[in-house]
Amino acid sequence: MVTAPDAIAADYETLSVDLAGRAYDILIGNGLLARVGALSKPVLRQPRVIIVTDSTVAPLHLQTVEDSFRAAGVAVASIVVPAGEGSKRFDRLEALLDELLAARIERRTMLVALGGGVIGDLTGFAAAITLRGLDFIQIPTTLLAQVDSSVGGKTGINTRHGKNLVGAFHQPRLVLADTGVLDTLPRRELLAGYAEVVKYGLLGDAGFFDWLEANGAALLAGDTARRRHAVKVSCAAKAAIVARDEKETGDRALLNLGHTFGHALEAETGFGAMLLHGEGVAIGMVMAFDLSADLGLCPAADAGRARAHLKEVGLPVSPLDVAGRQHWSVDKLLGHMAKDKKVADGKITFILARGIGDAFITRDVDAQAVRDLLARSIES
Numbered sequence: 001m002v003t004a005p006d007a008i009a010a011d012y013e014t015l016s017v018d019l020a021g022r023a024y025d026i027l028i029g030n031g032l033l034a035r036v037g038a039l040s041k042p043v044l045r046q047p048r049v050i051i052v053t054d055s056t057v058a059p060l061h062l063q064t065v066e067d068s069f070r071a072a073g074v075a076v077a078s079i080v081v082p083a084g085e086g087s088k089r090f091d092r093l094e095a096l097l098d099e100l101l102a103a104r105i106e107r108r109t110m111l112v113a114l115g116g117g118v119i120g121d122l123t124g125f126a127a128a129i130t131l132r133g134l135d136f137i138q139i140p141t142t143l144l145a146q147v148d149s150s151v152g153g154k155t156g157i158n159t160r161h162g163k164n165l166v167g168a169f170h171q172p173r174l175v176l177a178d179t180g181v182l183d184t185l186p187r188r189e190l191l192a193g194y195a196e197v198v199k200y201g202l203l204g205d206a207g208f209f210d211w212l213e214a215n216g217a218a219l220l221a222g223d224t225a226r227r228r229h230a231v232k233v234s235c236a237a238k239a240a241i242v243a244r245d246e247k248e249t250g251d252r253a254l255l256n257l258g259h260t261f262g263h264a265l266e267a268e269t270g271f272g273a274m275l276l277h278g279e280g281v282a283i284g285m286v287m288a289f290d291l292s293a294d295l296g297l298c299p300a301a302d303a304g305r306a307r308a309h310l311k312e313v314g315l316p317v318s319p320l321d322v323a324g325r326q327h328w329s330v331d332k333l334l335g336h337m338a339k340d341k342k343v344a345d346g347k348i349t350f351i352l353a354r355g356i357g358d359a360f361i362t363r364d365v366d367a368q369a370v371r372d373l374l375a376r377s378i379e380s
Contacts, residue, residue, distance in 0.1 A: 013228075015235050017151065018243045022171050026151060026235050028228060032178035033064045033139070036112075037072030040137055043173040045108035048075040049137075050100065052123040053114040056083040057141050060184050065114055065139065077103060081122070085271045088118050088157040090166075096126050107131050110173070116142035116189075117149035117277065121164070124155030128170035138175040142185060143193025143227075144278050146177040147200075147234035148255075152242040158271055162339045163263050169247050177235070179228050190220060191315050192278025195258075195285070197230050200237045202285060202306055203257045206357030208233055213309055220313060253342060253361050257351040258284030264336035265319060274324050282315040283322075291373050292352040295366070302356045319378050328378035330371055 012029025027039060040049075049069055053062055058080045069076040079099050081087045100111075111134055113123035120138055127136040140150035156167020182190065194216065201209030212219075212230070219226040238255065245252040262277070262284030269275040289306045292298035311317045319328050342349035347363040348370075354360065 015239055017239045024173055026175040028177045028232050030180040032176045034068055036065055037068040044110050049110045049112050051078040051112040051114050054081050054083040054119055057115045093157055111136040114139045116145045120145055120150050121155050124170050125167050128168040135173045138172045141181045144196050146231050148196040150175050151238045192276040195278040195282040197234050199257050200234045203254050203359035209356050216313055254359050257359050258288055261287040264333045267336040275322050279316050282310050286317045298353045298355055330374045333374055
């Protein structure tokens with residue numbers, strides 16, 4: 001575990017994702033957007049970038065990033081797509097590709113993903129397939145993207161069959177996590193990102209979860225040093241796992257704690273504003289710990305701690321906490337889970353836990369236990 005700081009450092013901190021021949025840095029600090037041009041120059045293969053952002057982020061941060069690139073002598077153009085999960089669709093991808101090609105990009109042109117997880121996934125996938133591969137930089141502007149989706153090279157879009165079922169592993173050249181931009185996030189978005197922070201404690205770092213129980217409220221209230229520490233610990237944890245297992249053939253699946261249940265809930269709500277990704281993950285993590293306790297794998301007290309902390313900060317912990325849902329169906333949720341991209345030989349992959357900080361991967365889970373848990377979780 002990274003030691004908690006007593007005071008925020010004057011400059012940014014650097015973590016490395018150690019992949020053979022494709023290593024890259026994660027820069028974490030306050031005020032990085034205004035310095036992105038100079039910080040990015042070492043990884044640019046030509047003095048030209050195209051920024052992809054969305055209609056929510058553009059009014060807040062696009063001018064700062066464009067000015068920084070221009071001040072560094074880098075030509076810049078920008079593409080703004082509609083905000084929201086709806087932009088992770090084939091038609092939006094096609095429109096983005098058409099704009100990129102119309103701009104006469106070259107293989108040395110750098111794409112810049114300025115936004116949350118949707119923009120990172122969409123831009124990264126476009127970079128992976130345009131001209132058979134472009135470089136790109138991640139500038140995540142949400143807590144969720146800073147601690148999770150911007151690191152590790154997973155890119156993709158959704159289909160009617162499920163979330164992120166079409167995509168590619170395509171690593172960025174650089175990740176710049178400006179913790180100052182978190183001040184612009186609505187409380188709900190901040191909480192959704194915090195669920196992914198909690199995930200790192202629950203899956204592999206009990207000490208970090210202890211720290212979050214003591215410091216999470218202050219972090220969410222705006223404490224700069226605590227936010228920076230949480231981003232650093234989370235990114236370090238993910239970087240270590242990605243370095244061991246880039247393409248999710250083993251340990252990287254641990255990062256999906258809560259996602260098997262959460263993605264099913266997202267699919268049933270239409271991947272929209274009714275349930276944000278991090279909210280689905282929060283509910284899914286509680287369900288994963290409850291299932292672990294049901295199976296006698298995890299102390300009930302640990303499942304209770306996970307539930308209590310997430311609920312205390314204001315995250316949903318049950319499907320019944322999702323506003324607007326009139327009815328849940330066990331069979332429909334199981335159907336969504338069966339389409340998960342981690343299914344192997346027809347068996348659903350679950351990330352369960354022996355306790356806080358001790359998650360593991362399994363496909364050997366009693367189907368009736370899963371059905372019973374779902375039924376109990378959706379009873380009104």
